[in-house]
Amino acid sequence: MRPMRVMLQPIGESDWQLLARLAIRLPQHLPFVECQVSPRTLSLPPGAITPRRQWLANVLLAQLVVPPGFDRVVGVTNVDLVVPPFNFVFGIAEVDGRRAVISTARLMDHDAEVTEVRALKEVLHELGHTLGLPHCPDPSCVAAFSNTLADTDRKGPKFCLKCYQRLLVSWQQQCSEAKQEGHDGGDRSKCR
């Protein structure tokens, strides 16, 4: 099994220190992941802003491109994201796909460590979806659904054993399938 290479893609104004810290911390929780920060910022797509000054998460997701040599791309933005009819989303991902996007807009705390751990949880959660992981009923597992910041703070930055095993199996399968037939770019369902 080879490492899963993840590119963190800044979108819009970016906190480069936060991104660098995320790239260091992600593999501590998903040891089969290698992570880098893209040196290039993507601009926010014009026309994707709603009258409530939120950005359409699906439009941001759609503009992400997995760079050559990488397996996943995770967009990170500080603008508030929305997928109507929800009021907001912390992030979304292509289920069994390769792209995800998260927002730090609702994760900010005066303590940078708190903000960082929240962002780490959101990235881990969305990466789980890209590996086909559904929401976990264990509220302490990072794969549990967060409806509020309190939900995010309650769960740990770790996957429960069951979820972690599913992720490993899923990545192993993707490695062996890719060897046989290469990746397809099919249309994926989305999950927040």
Ligand SMILES: [Zn+2]
């Ligand atoms: Zn779990």
Ligand SMILES: [Zn+2]
């Ligand atoms: Zn989710």
